[in-house]
Amino acid sequence: MKTLTVFALLCAMMALTTAAALSEVKDEHGTVEVIQEGEHHVIERSASCPGGWNLINGRCFLYVPRSMSWARAELNCQSMGANLASVHLAEEYHGIKKMIEDKTHGHPQTWLGGSDAEEEGVWLWNDGTRFSFSYWCRGEPNNDGWQHCIQMSYGDNKCWDDTKCHYHLSSVCAKKI
Template sequence: MQVLLCFVGLFAVATAHYCPPLWTSGPRGCYRYMSTPMSWENARQRCMGFSSCDGGVGDLMSITSEAENNFASLLRAASNMANPAPSVWLGGTDAGRENQWTWTNGQQWQYTNWEQGQPNNQGGAENCLRYPGQRSVNQWDDWDCFTELPFVCHLFEHPGNAAGQPGQGQPGQGGRPAFLLGHH
């Protein structure tokens, strides 16, 4: 059974995203750290259970700039100040074709921040992006997709909406953001 809730923001500010409870406003929309470790595919399915009222979808977080990379580091560290998760899943994968990395949410792969020597596809079975890697605090590593890790979801709006910015929807309310949350 799926329970759906719709949240409509009362104010819209160009630099802020009004996010549902438990979500954090960030560079391109709303983000949520999920502490329950899951395989990469299960984490992605969980994130895809969230959607905006105007047809936007949730997915694992993509990183398209240094600012987003820094935001991911802060979000992970804040997840548990006493003991942050060692690594989290993000939405990068090269499962379709080795060494051709893509973001699952369709964002352009325009920024990279791999650890030295990565991605290396060690053992021929590392097709998913974890953040950070073993030897850094803010760089990426390819990892076995079946490993269970916490993850970061990103709630963004459908690419075809007029606002073009995550979390700034137009649900018939003068451009106020709206989100639809699915819980399984």
């Protein structure tokens, strides 16, 4: 019995020593710097995002491979407390493209949350944020036959195109942390 007690105490002491040697520093974006005996490791944690979601530029993004119309895709995102994704920076767009490429090993045409259905040529994000960044393909948006919704990863340049909202595409949802 004494041997078992001594063994338990030794294990507890080793665990406490190891725990004391590790420290974490977390920033506002969920990045954690783990310091272990002079070594530094930076880990992108998505503890603030639900499982399967990806942290990009302080928001949580989810690629939805199931093809749906733009309206059905938006309803699907809303059912998860999100909206179809708005994009505000080039780095954010490239992060979204990389997330999709990592999941699909390709660049499928995918719905974003932009639309000019209310007034032709006035593009709005469905989450209410300001439409201040765009990545339109050359000659777009062109409203070629009543095109009111934004698809990403269009053409060779993987840029944005306005297309018909009833088409069935995959989608990207986004929500605040």
